[in-house]
Amino acid sequence: MTVPVLAPPIRIAIVNDYELVVAGLAAALAPYADQIAVVELEVDSPVVRDVDVVLYDTFGQAQGDVAELDKLVHDSGASVVVFSWNVEPELVARTIAQGAAGYLSKALTAKELVEAIQAVHAGDVVTPPGVEASDVLPATDWPGHDVGLSAREAEVLALITQGYSNREIAARSYLSINSVKTYIRAAYRKIGVTRRPQAIVWGLTHGFDLHDRAAVE
Amino acid sequence: MEPIPETVKAIEELGPFTNETNLLDDLKRMGSEVTELVPDCVGLSLASAEHGVTFTLIASDRQLAFLDAIQDLCGSMEMPSRPEPQPGDLDQDLLDEETWHLLAMATAARGVVSTLTLPIVEDDGIVGAVNLYGASRQAFTGHHEQLAEIFGAWAPGAVTNADLSFSTRREAEQAPRRLQDESMVSQAAHVVAELEGVSLRDAHRRIREAAQRAGISEEQLAEAVIRLRRRPD
Numbered sequence: 001m002t003v004p005v006l007a008p009p010i011r012i013a014i015v016n017d018y019e020l021v022v023a024g025l026a027a028a029l030a031p032y033a034d035q036i037a038v039v040e041l042e043v044d045s046p047v048v049r050d051v052d053v054v055l056y057d058t059f060g061q062a063q064g065d066v067a068e069l070d071k072l073v074h075d076s077g078a079s080v081v082v083f084s085w086n087v088e089p090e091l092v093a094r095t096i097a098q099g100a101a102g103y104l105s106k107a108l109t110a111k112e113l114v115e116a117i118q119a120v121h122a123g124d125v126v127t128p129p130g131v132e133a134s135d136v137l138p139a140t141d142w143p144g145h146d147v148g149l150s151a152r153e154a155e156v157l158a159l160i161t162q163g164y165s166n167r168e169i170a171a172r173s174y175l176s177i178n179s180v181k182t183y184i185r186a187a188y189r190k191i192g193v194t195r196r197p198q199a200i201v202w203g204l205t206h207g208f209d210l211h212d213r214a215a216v217e
Numbered sequence: 218m219e220p221i222p223e224t225v226k227a228i229e230e231l232g233p234f235t236n237e238t239n240l241l242d243d244l245k246r247m248g249s250e251v252t253e254l255v256p257d258c259v260g261l262s263l264a265s266a267e268h269g270v271t272f273t274l275i276a277s278d279r280q281l282a283f284l285d286a287i288q289d290l291c292g293s294m295e296m297p298s299r300p301e302p303q304p305g306d307l308d309q310d311l312l313d314e315e316t317w318h319l320l321a322m323a324t325a326a327r328g329v330v331s332t333l334t335l336p337i338v339e340d341d342g343i344v345g346a347v348n349l350y351g352a353s354r355q356a357f358t359g360h361h362e363q364l365a366e367i368f369g370a371w372a373p374g375a376v377t378n379a380d381l382s383f384s385t386r387r388e389a390e391q392a393p394r395r396l397q398d399e400s401m402v403s404q405a406a407h408v409v410a411e412l413e414g415v416s417l418r419d420a421h422r423r424i425r426e427a428a429q430r431a432g433i434s435e436e437q438l439a440e441a442v443i444r445l446r447r448r449p450d
Contacts, residue, residue, distance in 0.1 A: 163404060163443070165230040165397075181233040189236070195268060196231060196396065197403035201417065204407040210446055 009033065010121045011050070013040035015072065016057040018158075020207055024141030025057060025083070028110040036114055051078045052121055053101075058084040059142055059151070060158035060208075073099035079120050083113075085151050087128040088174045102126040106151065143207035144191070153187040156180055160196060161203030162210060218248035218261055218274040227270060227392040231400075234268055248274045250367045251349065254360055259328045260350030262385035263368070267344060270396060273389035276328070332380045333357040335370035346370075348385045398436040405439035408446045 012029075014022045022041045029036050039051055054076050061068060072080045079101035092103045102120040104113060105128040116126045144154040159169045166184070170177045184199075191206075193199050204210070220228075220241060234240050244263065251258050259276040329350045337345040347368045351357055357364065357377070365372035402424065410420035428438040 161404075163400060166232065167230045177229055178239075181239075185233055185236060194236075197399045200400055200403045201407060204404070210404060210408070210443065 009035055009037040010052045010117060011037050011039045012053040012055050012117065013051045013076070013078070014038060014055045014057065017060055017209060018143060018207070020141050020143055021057050021059045025055070027141075029114065032110070032114045036117060051076070053117055054078045054080045055117070056080055056082050056100075058082060058086065059155055060162070069095065069098055069100060081117060081120050081126075085155070086174055091174045092127050096125060096127065103128065143203075144187075147206075148190050149187055153183050153190070156183040157187045157191075157199060157203055158208050160184070161200050161208040163200075218245075218252060218258070218276050220244060221273050221275060221386065221389060223390045223392055224272040224274070227272065227389075227396060231393060231396040234265070240272070244272060244274055247367055251364065252276075254363055254367075255349070255351065255356050257352040257356050258349055259352045260348075260383060260386065262348040262350075262389060264346045264348070264385065264388070265344070268396075269399070270392040271385050271388040272392065273386050275386070328352045329381060329383050330354050331356050332378050332383075333361070333364065334376040334379050335361070335365050335368060335372065336374040337369060338371045338374070348380055350380075350383055398439075401443065402435055402439045405442040408442050 014025050016022050016025075019041075026038045026041055029038055054072055056069065056072055069080065069082070080099070081102040081104055082095050082100050083104050083106065085106040087103070087105045087107075095103050102116065102125060104116050104126060107128075108116065119126050142149075142151055142154045144157060145151075149157065155173065156169055159172060164172065166177050166180045169175070170180045173180070175183075188194060188199060191199065191202050193202055224244070225241065228234060228240050232240060235243065244261075247263075248261050251261060260273065261275075262271050262273045264271040329352070331351040331354050333349045333351070333356075335347045335349075336343050337347065347364075347370050349357060349364065361372045361375045364370070365375070402421070405424055406417050406420040409415070409423055410417050413420065413423070415423070424438055424442070425435055428435045431438065
């Protein structure tokens with residue numbers, strides 16, 4: 001009798017500065033533990049364990065051809081997959097050109113995310129099919145979610161908390177300044193502030209952080 | 218009139234300052250309405266008490282050149298030339314209002330001969346002020362009510378010629394720096410509050426007092442605190 005040999009789960013590390021974001025993504029993948037083993041959750045520290053795939057959540061992080069991604073690609077030795085709500089084609093292309101093995105939209109369900117990670121692990125370069133990402137992946141979480149901030153509003157607020165100007169936020173997020181200001185207005189309304197220093201204080205007391213990058217030294 | 222670069226920077230990079238509309242568009246619209254009513258208005262400043270900053274629009278060089286030409290053409294009839302103030306004038310009568318007026322004019326921004334200040338009142342409190350700058354002495358005469366309406370300001374509280382030196386423009390030039398500094402001090406206060414287990418108000422006070430003792434600005438100390446906080450362990 002032949003005993004079927006099951007493939008071991010793909011070992012992944014989830015990287016983001018925000019514990020809530022990392023934990024939320026790990027929880028979303030937990031039901032698929034036989035296929036995806038989350039072996040490392042990285043908040044503000046380098047990826048140290050031997051993993052197959054690094055899943056880099058862009059919440060509150062720089063996007064595009066930035067040093068953080070470069071370090072992940074070259075230092076981790078794993079396939080790096082970027083996970084973002086921002087699927088601007090130019091941004092996706094630049095990220096892949098920098099060495100990322102995949103670029104996945106946060107519009108994916110957890111099951112689709114698992115399948116995409118498996119495809120990357122098998123050697124495919126996976127990119128979004130050109131569909132605008134929605135704001136919500138139900139199983140994920142982010143700071144400010146509990147007061148009704150959308151992922152994009154929280155993303156912008158995270159960068160304000162870190163001290164970035166609207167122009168810098170626009171550049172890091174591949175958004176127009178007017179879009180950034182629209183997200184700021186919506187976020188301010190939801191958190192009940194009218195001024196930037198108030199928003200910073202709110203952010204720092206509600207799970208946002210001064211840190212500005214995932215550390216993979 | 219066009220916003221000065223610092224006003225554009227403050228609103229675009231550190232705004233939005235408004236809940237619904239674009240403040241830059243609002244300012245330009247108000248500027249157009251003012252110049253329609255007062256063609257020789259050469260400057261407009263809007264000070265916000267809530268945000269602690271001033272936004273300024275000024276006439277473009279082209280508008281100023283046009284006004285210069287008009288005044289040149291009509292000057293002998295409507296605007297009799299005034300003697301340039303001399304140092305000796307002060308000795309004649311230190312309390313002579315006309316002397317002070319001439320001196321202020323001599324140092325004023327280009328083209329500013331009269332000003333009108335209008336308070337903006339909401340819920341029985343002053344939430345801001347509008348300053349308008351005219352290229353003729355009677356620029357705003359008879360227009361107080363209509364100008365107040367443009368800005369939602371209070372016409373009976375109007376004050377004339379209070380800012381012939383166009384000091385609000387210098388205020389507006391400081392706006393981006395001031396906003397950035399304020400954000401930085403807020404970040405630093407949070408760091409101090411967290412480290413020392415004190416309230417944000419106490420943290421602000423500690424930063425202020427420590428900066429004074431060290432002979433540096435609050436902003437310099439705040440920047441150092443944030444750098445230390447961000448430094449990898």
